[in-house]
Amino acid sequence: MTGTGKNPTDVxxxxxxxxxxxxxxxxxxxxxxxxxxxxxxxxxxxxxVLSGFVEPVLYLFAMGYxxxxxxxxxxxxxxxxxxxxxxxxxxxxxxxxxxxxxxxSTWNVFFKLRFSRLYQAMVTTSLGPFDVAIxxxxxALLRGFLYASGFMAVLYLSGIVSGAAPxxxxxxxxxxxxxxxxxxxxITSFLTTFQQMDLVNFVLLPMFLLSGTLxxxxxxxxxxxxxxxxxxxxxxVELMRHLSIGMFTPELLGHAAxxxxxxxxGLALTTWRLxxxxxx
Numbered sequence: 001m002t003g004t005g006k007n008p009t010d011v012x013x014x015x016x017x018x019x020x021x022x023x024x025x026x027x028x029x030x031x032x033x034x035x036x037x038x039x040x041x042x043x044x045x046x047x048x049v050l051s052g053f054v055e056p057v058l059y060l061f062a063m064g065y066x067x068x069x070x071x072x073x074x075x076x077x078x079x080x081x082x083x084x085x086x087x088x089x090x091x092x093x094x095x096x097x098x099x100x101x102x103x104x105s106t107w108n109v110f111f112k113l114r115f116s117r118l119y120q121a122m123v124t125t126s127l128g129p130f131d132v133a134i135x136x137x138x139x140a141l142l143r144g145f146l147y148a149s150g151f152m153a154v155l156y157l158s159g160i161v162s163g164a165a166p167x168x169x170x171x172x173x174x175x176x177x178x179x180x181x182x183x184x185x186x187i188t189s190f191l192t193t194f195q196q197m198d199l200v201n202f203v204l205l206p207m208f209l210l211s212g213t214l215x216x217x218x219x220x221x222x223x224x225x226x227x228x229x230x231x232x233x234x235x236x237v238e239l240m241r242h243l244s245i246g247m248f249t250p251e252l253l254g255h256a257a258x259x260x261x262x263x264x265x266g267l268a269l270t271t272w273r274l275x276x277x278x279x280x
Contacts, residue, residue: 104181109188
């Protein structure tokens with residue numbers, strides 16, 4: 001008997017007997033997946049989380065101030081000239097949100113899916129595939145929030161941004177992380193070997209270099225510019241860059257809509273794949 005007078009077995013049976021929002025897919029208990037993930041981070045992986053914050057800060061000071069001292073001002077959104085550090089800072093924030101979300105939704109998920117078999121154990125309980133997807137993606141969002149908040153503090157303290165408008169970059173970073181995390185987890189469910197996982201870096205590195213993070217894309221031929229504008233990171237960079245100087249234009253809605261579509265497709269793909277893998 002517990003202190004409340006309830007038998008623990010009865011409590012567990014009562015929880016299992018509760019109606020599920022989506023039987024076989026979602027039990028409404030994604031919190032259990034999130035709590036388990038946070039426990040592991042606090043006990044084992046906190047240094048890896050910290051490293052994800054340090055990397056964009058090092059890039060900012062090395063490129064923004066090192067290279068920036070030779071480059072001078074560059075043309076920002078709307079043709080406004082801004083310091084080079086202010087030009088690349090929003091792009092580095094977008095990249096940090098992408099990298100953090102991709103790490104959590106690819107390598108982290110790959111290990112749990114193919115080696116520890118954690119997800120298989122989870123879905124033998126009352127949890128469904130959508131619980132697993134939402135719990136893991138929420139972990140990626142929390143990581144993205146920590147990165148974005150810490151990096152924004154650096155930007156304000158260094159004087160690269162000022163005023164209230166740049167604060168919108170934090171929720172924008174969460175949207176970016178949500179898009180990459182939901183889609184990344186679905187893609188990872190198709191991969192079965194470490195060699196295949198190398199494709200993740202094969203995709204991320206060129207996207208980082210080409211998506212206007214360090215220089216404008218108008219240096220490319222027109223055909224390549226259109227290809228770059230189809231990449232998700234380019235939309236994130238443009239979204240952040242406009243918000244950093246408080247330029248609210250209709251283009252921002254298009255960039256945000258790109259990520260909303262990415263989230264919807266990613267969640268649908270992830271849930272479908274996990275259900276195919278576990279509920280046969």
